[in-house]
Amino acid sequence: MTDPHRDRHRAHFDPRQLAAELRDGGEVADHAFDRLYPAPLRTMSRVHWTPLAVARRAVELLAPLAGERMLDVGAGVGKVCLVGALRSPAHWTGLELRPALIRAAEQAARALGVAERTSFFATDMATFDWTGYDGVYLYNPFGEFLMPAAATSLREVGPLAGEYSHAARVAQHRRLVAATEEKAWSLRPGARVVTFHGFGGVWPPCLDLVHREKISTDVLEVWVRGDAPHRPPPDPGVDPLVEGLRGRVR
Numbered sequence: 001m002t003d004p005h006r007d008r009h010r011a012h013f014d015p016r017q018l019a020a021e022l023r024d025g026g027e028v029a030d031h032a033f034d035r036l037y038p039a040p041l042r043t044m045s046r047v048h049w050t051p052l053a054v055a056r057r058a059v060e061l062l063a064p065l066a067g068e069r070m071l072d073v074g075a076g077v078g079k080v081c082l083v084g085a086l087r088s089p090a091h092w093t094g095l096e097l098r099p100a101l102i103r104a105a106e107q108a109a110r111a112l113g114v115a116e117r118t119s120f121f122a123t124d125m126a127t128f129d130w131t132g133y134d135g136v137y138l139y140n141p142f143g144e145f146l147m148p149a150a151a152t153s154l155r156e157v158g159p160l161a162g163e164y165s166h167a168a169r170v171a172q173h174r175r176l177v178a179a180t181e182e183k184a185w186s187l188r189p190g191a192r193v194v195t196f197h198g199f200g201g202v203w204p205p206c207l208d209l210v211h212r213e214k215i216s217t218d219v220l221e222v223w224v225r226g227d228a229p230h231r232p233p234p235d236p237g238v239d240p241l242v243e244g245l246r247g248r249v250r
């Protein structure tokens with residue numbers, strides 16, 4: 001049986017009005033934004049999706065210009081891409097492992113009227129080429145692999161549904177962090193990278209930290225790709241394991 005109160009309440013939700021408020025810089029509460037999504041995905045919002053105030057600031061710090069392409073690595077339901085498309089003239093791409101989240105992001109983009117300036121791909125970020133992107137956003141995308149599988153609500157929409165072993169999850173985390181560090185080299189000089197709660201690794205020396213500010217539950221960091229052309233060849237006199245560990249404690 002349908003709940004008439006719920007349906008009446010739903011009837012008042014106008015995504016175009018929400019889009020106008022976000023575009024104009026109005027204060028929109030996260031729970032109001034979350035009405036774009038199916039109920040089970042709304043419950044994940046507080047922990048897994050970037051809060052709106054942080055998304056707005058991250059978009060500003062990425063400094064997106066017309067004709068530029070921005071990338072959210074581990075985009076979830078696409079919140080940062082959607083805010084970015086409403087508040088900047090750039091094109092926003094979201095990469096996400098979980099197809100159910102991609103479907104929710106695409107539906108929200110259509111509802112907000114920004115489908116033309118957003119693209120969402122259901123893919124493992126490690127297989128995606130970052131070349132040609134002018135800005136990259138990451139909100140601790142692989143953190144769930146270090147949590148007990150039962151402790152993350154994202155598990156319900158895969159890929160931890162099978163709750164594979166702790167060792168396998170740690171190995172997966174290491175693989176994804178290494179792939180992310182490697183991809184920083186493929187960005188063009190001047191490209192910006194913004195992180196919220198980091199990404200679990202240490203950026204290679206081709207990125208320079210230019211700004212750090214406290215916000216919400218953590219900090220936003222802004223990194224800029226310098227002009228080092230490519231990763232220096234490994235020094236045969238240096239043990240890569242020891243060098244990697246040094247990078248982590250610096």
Ligand SMILES: C[S@@+](CC[C@H](N)C(=O)[O-])C[C@H]1O[C@@H](n2cnc3c(N)ncnc32)[C@H](O)[C@@H]1O
Nearest residue numbers: 048049050074075076079096097124125139141
């Ligand atoms: C903390 S959430 C952040 C979501 C979104 N960026 C936001 O800020 O609202 C991290 C997301 O990364 C996704 N993810 C984890 N590993 C991934 C991978 N290898 N490739 C693509 N997405 C991944 C997860 O499914 C999850 O939706």
